[in-house]
Amino acid sequence: MSAPSQAPDCPLCSQPGGEVLARDERLRVVLADAPQHPAFLRVIWNAHVAETCDLEVSDRDHLMRVVFEVERGLRDGMQPDKINLASLGNVVPHLHWHVIGRWCDDPTFPGSVWSAPAARDPELVAERTARSRGALALLKALLRERLSVMGLREFR
Numbered sequence: 001m002s003a004p005s006q007a008p009d010c011p012l013c014s015q016p017g018g019e020v021l022a023r024d025e026r027l028r029v030v031l032a033d034a035p036q037h038p039a040f041l042r043v044i045w046n047a048h049v050a051e052t053c054d055l056e057v058s059d060r061d062h063l064m065r066v067v068f069e070v071e072r073g074l075r076d077g078m079q080p081d082k083i084n085l086a087s088l089g090n091v092v093p094h095l096h097w098h099v100i101g102r103w104c105d106d107p108t109f110p111g112s113v114w115s116a117p118a119a120r121d122p123e124l125v126a127e128r129t130a131r132s133r134g135a136l137a138l139l140k141a142l143l144r145e146r147l148s149v150m151g152l153r154e155f156r
């Protein structure tokens with residue numbers, strides 16, 4: 001198989017896009033470095049493709065099966081108040097899905113993670129962030145285990 005196509009100056013072609021938890025030849029699952037929102041995962045297509053409709057049907061199905069497995073793992077591992085799924089790519093037009101755990105007391109709830117901070121007690125926000133951060137080791141282990149069942153290789 002030829003190497004996935006790459007685009008010059010694309011950060012998701014040149015960098016992992018976060019801590020890689022698992023990957024296969026088509027995609028990777030990473031934990032982003034998002035200090036305000038610790039439960040911030042991405043499912044990133046390895047090749048430089050802009051739109052979901054650029055994928056073959058079997059590839060599209062694989063991508064979405066992994067996105068939903070990450071969503072389920074996030075719910076089981078951290079019990080967030082809500083999970084946000086988003087595929088935007090306006091800033092980085094390289095196909096990727098965000099799978100983000102949200103809590104009513106997180107810094108920007110009920111806005112998106114990209115919204116301006118909500119008017120909220122900073123101490124409570126800090127406690128929420130610390131609790132979420134504390135649960136990440138468990139979440140990572142759970143996701144690695146479940147994704148390996150789907151044939152993805154674990155990364156540590």
Ligand SMILES: [Zn+2]
Pocket residue numbers: 006007010011012013014047048049093094
């Ligand atoms: Zn790219």
